[in-house]
Amino acid sequence: MPLYVALTYTRDVDWTAPEQAGDLQGYEDFAKSAAAVIRGGQALYPTATATTVRVSGGKGGDVVTSDGPYAETKEALTGFYLLECADLDEAVKMSAGLPAAWDGAVEVRPVIQFPA
Secondary structure (H helix, E strand, C coil): CCEEEEEEEECCCCCCCHHHHHHHHHHHHHHHHCCCCEEEEEECCCHHHCEEEEEECCCCCEEEEEECCCCCCCCEEEEEEEEECCCHHHHHHHHCCCHHHHHCEEEEEECCCCCC
16 A cells, blocks of 8 residues: 655644643544554654755765754644555545644655665
């Protein structure tokens, strides 16, 4: 069956903070209800912990890093799920159960599975 990544975009929060416990319950509920199709996933630390990497001049050029995300936005990439679903319709249906879809966005993309 095909794999899909469900990228969650929500307000930029620290999921390890005690005040997020209530919001995390929705994701725990999703994990239980979608366990049959979840093949992986994790929450991400806030964007303030991100490092953006660029190579100036292309391959072999100078490595340039900057703190934080590439662009400031209202919603940030805060996690992902790897879903094994029959098709895009099923992946969308499953992703609609994520709390991020109710107060943010979930981007669903098919995963290219290259031969080992």
